[in-house]
Amino acid sequence: MRHLDHSRKLDASAERPTRSPMLTLCMPAMPPLGLVTAIQKRLQAWRQRLLV
Template sequence: MRHLDHSRKLDATAEHTTRPPVPRFCMPAMPPLGLMASIENRLHAWRQHLHHNSR
């Protein structure tokens, strides 16, 4: 059984040495969907407002 314990220790140390450093800040790959929908709705309403006022 002692030889099994030794292999577990080697595997645990191998995982810790390959991790990349943690960045100081993180930028998401995609903005929140609610925010994007809100911006699109406001732009659409603004364009409609300009379209109706230009007549």
């Protein structure tokens, strides 16, 4: 009878980590909108200076 085979049981006394390891580097999914707007404005001003 397989269900009585205790040698296949998982060892419950084994140490388990309390939480998953945290990464030291965290990259946000999206940069701050103020930064994006500032970069866009500077690029537009730079293009206008080149065209004039």
